[in-house]
Amino acid sequence: MTDSPRTLLQPTAAAAIGLVDDALSADQLVTLVGRCRVVYEGRATSTLGPGDRLVVRKPDGTMLVHTDEGHQPVNWQPPGSSCDCRLADSGVVLESKHENPSEELIIRFETITHAATFDPNDPNELALSGTESDLRDQILESPSLVEPGFEPRATERKTSAGAIDIYGEDTDGRAVVLELKRRRAGPDAVSQLNRYVDALTRERHADATVRGILVAPSVTDRAHRLLAERGLGFVSLSPTE
Amino acid sequence: MTDSPRTLLQPTAAAAIGLVDDALSADQLVTLVGRCRVVYEGRATSTLGPGDRLVVRKPDGTMLVHTDEGHQPVNWQPPGSSCDCRLADSGVVLESKHENPSEELIIRFETITHAATFDPNDPNELALSGTESDLRDQILESPSLVEPGFEPRATERKTSAGAIDIYGEDTDGRAVVLELKRRRAGPDAVSQLNRYVDALTRERHADATVRGILVAPSVTDRAHRLLAERGLGFVSLSPTE
């Protein structure tokens, strides 16, 4: 039971509202192009003066306001948001509300250039590779990539400071904590590793040394210094060649 | 010198390519809706099987592929990417390339439901409030919000571990490091504060204690424990009331 795609060029406000209302009740995706102002209030607050933008409303409640620049929408509303479309001051107004967190987005159109709807059918999932999870699998497959004789014992091993990416032992039987990063690592990655090493050291009463190794394609200078200060190691590995 | 907005419903491949090519040379924004497959290769690699999606190309080179769900595009290309539109296997193919980092996105359409272009005029900037910068201004305005007698001395004070949000002194003349977060803070915020306190302690040789205070609306349990372990403080403050 799919509805036909529709498109309107320079529609009247009434026609645009009709289109949007139909699309909302039919769980269609809507795109609107036109001159609008935007007000947001929620986790933060924002206002955006008049300009030509692309507005997208998805059937899952997502709303996006895109300007002519940049990857990110200038304003948006998360999935699960409601949408109300009405006439105000002879213009189309979209009002989207979300609860928990409480957020409200109001888009006031002066002009609508295009309005279009369609019924998306998208059964396929994205297959992504080159992630941290792939790097983890590589290491579990060939532990010697980390160092000769390294033996993984667990992944996601829990500590009081969080879960260790890979926990294992070296040839001398010492505990080894690996923190993995799919790309060049900075100070935050070193701190993360440091937290896990501290926590594990505390858990295994003091004396037995716990080694920590950051595994990433590379590290920044600052991160390198931090590693040295904390007595932590580094191994260069990339998720895919 | 603005071009008119155009829209096509169920265009032929040739018509769609004509529209896109015109839009590319006129620096217009393009939206395409239709059934497509997507392949990405760059910092990572991905494939996406056939489905109905919304594709947006912006004049700054940004490309977005949106499915029917979620705030984020399923695939994209950053600003500054090229775009080539051609016919292949009797379908429209968009090929976008980016250099540094090297990334390539290929979108193969089976069907095109809508194609539309317009010339965006968007002179206004977003005015956002409730940011960390607002929280900083509040504290500089009323330092006693942190604690009675607190005196800010500098913002963005440089240390070997990075820049301190607010550096100051307490009533006893002790150095105080503030790390600000606009929302509930987790372990990473504590580690960040800890890095700055360590660095500053090192710089001011040793004995003089350096205090560290995390300023945020709230902290998680784990973060609270970490603060205690490290002898760091916490003050509850929100960027806007």
Place this chain on the structure above:
DNA sequence: CGTGCCAGGTGCCAT
């Protein structure tokens, strides 16, 4: 340019 860090980050999965 690279480094570091904020973001209305988002999304995923765990408890």
Place this chain on the structure above:
DNA sequence: ATGGCACTTGGCACG
């Protein structure tokens, strides 16, 4: 629901 963290994170400001 909250927490902890990865993400093709994106974006900005600064050296």
